[in-house]
Amino acid sequence: MIKTDVVIIGAGPTGLFCAHQLGIIGLKCEIVDNLDKIGGQCIELYPDKPIYDIPAVPKCTGEELTNNLIEQIKPFNFNFHLSDRVQELKNENNKWFVKTLNGKEFETHNIVIAGGVGSFEPRKFPTKSAEKYDGKSVLYSIKDKTIFKDKSVVIFGGGDSALDWAIELSNSSKVTLVHRRDEFRGAPASVQKIKELSDNKTIDLITKYSIKDVKGNGSLESVEIKSESGESKVIKADYVLGFFGLIMQLGPIAEWGLNLDRKTIPVNTENFETNKKGIFAIGDICTYPGKLKLILSGFHEGALAARGCFKYARPDEKYRFEFTTASSTIKDRLGVKE
Amino acid sequence: MAKIKYIEFNGTEHEADVANGLSVMEGAIQNDIPGIDADCGGGMSCATCHVYINDDEWFKKLPEKEMGEDDMLDQAFEPKSNSRLSCQLIVSEDLDGLTVHMPEKQV
Numbered sequence: 001m002i003k004t005d006v007v008i009i010g011a012g013p014t015g016l017f018c019a020h021q022l023g024i025i026g027l028k029c030e031i032v033d034n035l036d037k038i039g040g041q042c043i044e045l046y047p048d049k050p051i052y053d054i055p056a057v058p059k060c061t062g063e064e065l066t067n068n069l070i071e072q073i074k075p076f077n078f079n080f081h082l083s084d085r086v087q088e089l090k091n092e093n094n095k096w097f098v099k100t101l102n103g104k105e106f107e108t109h110n111i112v113i114a115g116g117v118g119s120f121e122p123r124k125f126p127t128k129s130a131e132k133y134d135g136k137s138v139l140y141s142i143k144d145k146t147i148f149k150d151k152s153v154v155i156f157g158g159g160d161s162a163l164d165w166a167i168e169l170s171n172s173s174k175v176t177l178v179h180r181r182d183e184f185r186g187a188p189a190s191v192q193k194i195k196e197l198s199d200n201k202t203i204d205l206i207t208k209y210s211i212k213d214v215k216g217n218g219s220l221e222s223v224e225i226k227s228e229s230g231e232s233k234v235i236k237a238d239y240v241l242g243f244f245g246l247i248m249q250l251g252p253i254a255e256w257g258l259n260l261d262r263k264t265i266p267v268n269t270e271n272f273e274t275n276k277k278g279i280f281a282i283g284d285i286c287t288y289p290g291k292l293k294l295i296l297s298g299f300h301e302g303a304l305a306a307r308g309c310f311k312y313a314r315p316d317e318k319y320r321f322e323f324t325t326a327s328s329t330i331k332d333r334l335g336v337k338e
Numbered sequence: 339m340a341k342i343k344y345i346e347f348n349g350t351e352h353e354a355d356v357a358n359g360l361s362v363m364e365g366a367i368q369n370d371i372p373g374i375d376a377d378c379g380g381g382m383s384c385a386t387c388h389v390y391i392n393d394d395e396w397f398k399k400l401p402e403k404e405m406g407e408d409d410m411l412d413q414a415f416e417p418k419s420n421s422r423l424s425c426q427l428i429v430s431e432d433l434d435g436l437t438v439h440m441p442e443k444q445v
Contacts, residue, residue: 045383117377117384126416126442158412180417185409210416228419245413247445248377248384263375284379293379 002079004030005313006110006306007098009086009253012040013295014283015114016069018302023076024330025306027313030106032081034119039066041116041284042295044246055296065295075335085119086111089256089279094312096278110309113274113281114302117263119251123244125156129214130240137220138240148173152236154223156211157243158183163190165241170197176204176235178211178225209233214240253285261287271308272301278312280305340434344389346373347442356429362438363387363424373440380425382406385414386445387424389438394420396436400427415441 006022008015011033022029037043042051042062050059060068081104088099089111098106122140124130130138142165149172155162158179163186166177177194184191198205212226214237223237250263259266259275264287267273272280282301284293291297310319324330331338342365344352356365366374366387375386382404388411391397397420407426411417424438 041378041383045378046381049383123413123415123445159409180412181408181419183408185412245385247386247413249445263377 001105001107002030003107004028005108006030006112006309007032007086007096007106007108008112008114009033010040010114010116010283010285011035011038011080011082012114012116012283012298013042013065013069014116014298014302015040015112016066016073017299018112018114018282018306019076019078020069020073021303021306022309023073023078023333024324025310025319026329026333027306027309028078029112030079030081030108032084032086032100032104034083034085036083038070038080038082039063042066044120051295053294053296075333085251087252091276091278094278109278109313111279112302112305112309113253113265113279113285114283114298115250115253115285116248117250117284118248118253120246121249121251122242123247125211125214125240125242127211127213130211133214133216133220133240137216137238138214138242140242142241145169148239151238152176153239153241154178154235154237155241155243157241158185159243159245160186160190161243162186162241163194165243166203167193167197170203175202176206176237178206178209180208180210182207204235206233211240211242264291267301270304272305273308280308340429340431340436342429342433343435343437344371344373345437345439347440356433358430360429361425362389362427362429362433362436365429366424373444374424375444376425377445382410382423382425385410385417385423388414388417388441388444389422389424390418390441391420391422391436392439393437397422399432400436415443415445 005027006029008031011031019029043066047063085101087101090097096108152174154176155166156178166175169175197203209225209227213224215222222234223240224234226232265281267281267286269288272282274281282305283298342356352371354365354369363376377386378384411421
């Protein structure tokens, strides 16, 4: 059991800056994120895309913003719990007991949900019949590539994951790559390589087709694909892999008794607390009159939520507002030597 | 201003007057029309405002896809050749009378 002042759900820019504000006012926090890296949507959706509306930063990429925020909270040595997801919350004696998917447990005064629009999960095939084989012979990520040796593998998708795995597995498996259009969004070098492998018949490349059905009798035997004009083909398959990027699912957050408005959590704008005492929501996941889904709004929300957390974490102390330019206490916390 | 018709997968029709300059996605969100999620809020970085333009004439009339829209559509639920991201369709008088069909689901 890890005891802390605040558990932050989500390591995107909003969660990171909230952590900074907690550090500044002398609170501790633990940060949990479903992704295997820090940065949230910035790092997962647009690491290379420039952002132009961070105050005083005319232009930076999602990756640069993330790296700067990580740098900014370094003095506080907060722990990150990546590739993990907060699953259960329980309140006892005004404390929250938090359990994660990987079995970590926290005892905390406050929870700050900075979860964006939920956790990232792979987009799955739309075909119902694929569910039966999910995790066995229909896969959306690869943990052990040796299982594909000498097997027929049908890969769907046109991005880097699909292309890279088609190239990699073509060494030891019978690979078919199926994509919905002729253009690929993967790296040009990979696209070039795929075309070569297709030209020399190392892989079968089928474009303008998508999945129709998977068939088998206990174990997967084939996959049927369709074109938009209605033609269909059946391909022998031991494994079917789908790489359609990630979608965002609210997941267990929906089950914590929080008021929800569509996929967002209503909060008050004084401290961004939800309808549950000690649970705050900031960033894209929160809503209130006038809400803007901007990173800068998330920063503001995180700063105020941090002060809200202080009240529960230090009930006997009075919060005192201080400037980082002037406060020697804050400079100590930041490890600044003058 | 343009009148846009949104048809849910189950056939339910909604009509909205959408101001010029807004996207077809925003027209749906602001009028509480279900079937368009718009998780990323219009940044062309998810694929949850996906619609079909079933009328071929209309599809051709719409502004061409920008780079990146088709990449994003690869990641949508059941994309077809008449798929568009509704956040990329900016409303003007030219779009008056447009009908968009929503997919079975967005995520």
